[in-house]
Amino acid sequence: MAAIETERQEPPRPAFYNDPVVRGLFYQFVVGALVIAFIFWIVQNAAVNLAAQNKTTGFDFLWKTAGFGISFSLFPFDRTSFYWEAFLVGLTNTLLVAVIGVILATLLGFTIGIARLSSNWIIARLATVYIETIRNIPLLLQLFFWYFAVLKAMPAVRDSLALPFDMFINQRGLYVPKPLPDEQFFWVYIALALALAASVMISRWAKRQLEATGQRFPVFIVSAAIIVGLTAVVWIVSGASMDFDPPVLNRFNFRGGIELPPEFVALAFGLVIYTAAFIAETVRGGILAVSHGQTEAAQSLGLKDGDRLRLVIVPQAMRVIIPPLTSQYLNLTKNSSLGAAIGYPELVNVFTGTTLNQTGRAIEVIALTMAVYLTFSLTTSAVMNWYNARVALVER
Amino acid sequence: MSETAYVRTEMVPSLPAPSRSSGFVAWLRKNLFASVGDTLLTLVGAAFLIWAIPPLYSFFIGNAVPPGGTVEQCRVESVGACWAYIAARVNFFIYGFYPISEYWRPNTVFALGALLLIPLLWPRIPFKRLNALLFFVVFPVVVYVLLNGGMFGLRPVPTEQWGGLLVTLIISLVGIICSIPLGILLALGRQSKLPIIKTLCVLFIELWRAVPLITVLFMASIMLPLFMPQGMTVDKLLRALVGVTLFSSAYMAEVIRGGLQAIGRGQYEAGASLGLNYWQRMGFIVLPQALKHVIPGIVNNFISLFKDTSLVSIVGIFDLLNTIQAATADINWAAPTQAVTGYVFAAAVYWVFCFSMSRYSLYMERRLNTGHKR
Structure with missing residues (x-):
């Protein structure tokens, strides 16, 4: 039987309008052209509208006098300050409430997340009720509740409620003692920094030691001793002293201490309560994501309970917890913009509110505000990508 | 007999019967009083409930003014929810x-929405495709026409x-x-x-x-x-x-x-x-x-x-x-x-x-x- 002669043929080339590459270029050209035309159209409209309203554009307004006061700022600001200073006040106020919120929400969230997994029925149920209630109610409503229904309903200044540690709360806000470190305290800060650096080095050394020889070193106790001991010794030797200036009720108002306005207290409180519920769910999910086999494997290796948690469960759970945890931190920062609704002078309130109303530079003001949040978000995701690359499972 | 140390000579006293492993008491022991720390947590939780529930109850139910009450009742000192x-x-x-005279329109919208949504969510009911089409495409148009009015003799x-x-x-x-x-x-x-x-x-x-x-x-x-052309207003x-x-x-x-x-x-x-x-x-x-x-x-x-x-x-x-x-x-x-x-x-x-x-x-x-x- 004769072999059938086959000749290898070039596959038939499609017509150029069926070629995927050509089609891809065509589609992209169409979409790109449409987007550019759209942008051109809105820019033109905006220019016409602005001209019709006799408005100018540009960022020169930032160097003009703001002419309004801000009720709460970390650095001096008055009616003669510039708009860029108002911008900075808004930014620092946003960051202040975000940092305090993140710290407290993390503590509360981890506690509640672990409590929900507790084998104690009553504690687990309480945590569940907390999470399911808080998560399903809008944050803005919660802020209104804390601000208008709780803090505004506090007693007047004369009948302030006394809280522990010389703190007072009334209609005008929360009053806390003000720490007054003297000049010698500089040395205590240095000692604390040194002690922290030393304990980091010790823990690194101990880890190497453990991997090389199998010898355990009580890192935690030694570090704690160094931090507390060194700081205390320097404190005593340098003769530094820490006084507290407690708020004292005068005839009409408090004197001394730090006055935190009710808007700040309500916003920080609301953000912490709300975000903690989400962090708790993240933590619970992370712990449940470590399979039971890991626990059993650790037990069969003879690890003690504490070591099992510290060396096997927690590192694996943290890998699951940290990415959503960071996005919760970012959410908290973005949600702090709701402070505008209860009058806390954060970025949106000061800038997109007052500044925009006074200058009328809508596009510039909103662009600048969005740029700030965009920076927060991009920084966070950059850090997250770096972290993910570091902790990613190394598989064969 | 040789003295083999590892063989017992006397009977081991029998252990007490295991405590109940099912039933209410066992549940309590397992879930609330498993250890000292657990008991403490239970006490803290119970104390919290005892502290929190009575005031909440009296605020929302006990001292509250029920629907149909009057303003004067709500203005009494230490009254509950109004x-x-x-x-x-x-x-x-x-x-x-x-407008109050037009309340039937939103009511129709609510009823129609519920009528379309419930069969959509219920997996055993057939005609999902038609249902989804009605809910996601037809319903919004109906809502707009009905609520906004100005057509079919409806007041705008x-x-x-x-x-x-x-x-x-x-x-x-x-x-x-x-x-x-x-x-x-x-x-x-x-x-x-x-x-x-x-x-x-x-x-x-x-x-x-x-x-x-x-x-x-x-x-x-x-x-x-x-961003819109001049003269064009957006609702x-x-x-x-x-x-x-x-x-x-x-x-x-x-x-x-x-x-x-x-x-x-x-x-x-x-x-x-x-x-x-x-x-x-x-x-x-x-x-x-x-x-x-x-x-x-x-x-x-x-x-x-x-x-x-x-x-x-x-x-x-x-x-x-x-x-x-x-x-x-x-x-x-x-x-x-x-x-x-x-x-x-x-x-x-x-x-x-x-x-x-x-x-x-x-x-x-x-x-x-x-x-x-x-």
């Missing part, structure tokens, strides 16, 4: 400033008069209906191999996800009129709808992208080898699987969208939260607990909607998971 106030203003909370009611729960539901519904297709397109665009389309989608998604909704709403309400409610839709479609896109990434390459290749083109491949093979994977994520987005609609009150739209907030200034019902009662009522309404959505998503997740159950 439910009479809610009962008196409930129409405002549901319909806003909608401008959107400024819409309010309360009605507006909250409308914004959520429009946000949900528009954000799914937009989100799918954006997610597909982000996965695309065409660089310009991919870049545009990434920029769009990341920009909206990075900024808080409140700035998006400010932008929509201040900048949208600037205030429509501006908010545009803002909410753009915002939630970016979040939807990210959820759907997660689903697309979970689909193996083999599925794409199998589709291509059948000779399907891009849209057929996506529509028949990839998306049905991808969307099924991310139903919980999509429902979570719906929940956040529903909660986020409360932000439109900041740009001056009378949604449920804003009607509640506005009603606290009602001096006819001025009472010490007026504001608290209003907020608690609003919280309860939001909670019922969000909680049922999350339960439904759990139920759906379990139902769809049957293939992988051990």
